[in-house]
Amino acid sequence: MEQPKEILVPEEPVEISTRMRPGEWTEESLQEHLEDYRQQIRNMGAKESQIVTNVERTEEGAARVVVSWDRSRA
Template identity: 45%
Template structure:
């Protein structure tokens, strides 16, 4: 029996205007990448999408796109 689950793993957040700067946003994205890699993701399997809204807020979604094959790198 295997515990492998091919579903994507996602880490996300939304921040309002004034809650973030470009520097803290970069640090947050790096920390999400680090967390996913600590779980076993390779850099190529990580997708990060950043969306800035019209009022100055930002949302970040970091996703580990897992392969359907548990033996894949």
């Protein structure tokens, strides 16, 4: 199956992020968000090795999720 051509300018960074307040998420829903964001990045043309995931949790129970496409990775 042929890979789709990249639809974005190669030099531009790609990042999907969100912040969730305490009580708005569970570990299960957080994992669902992560997989959804990863799939969106894959759909844009990223290889699995180029997808970077970062989750920050605060002491208050909030979470910040960032999934990005690191085009410098092979």
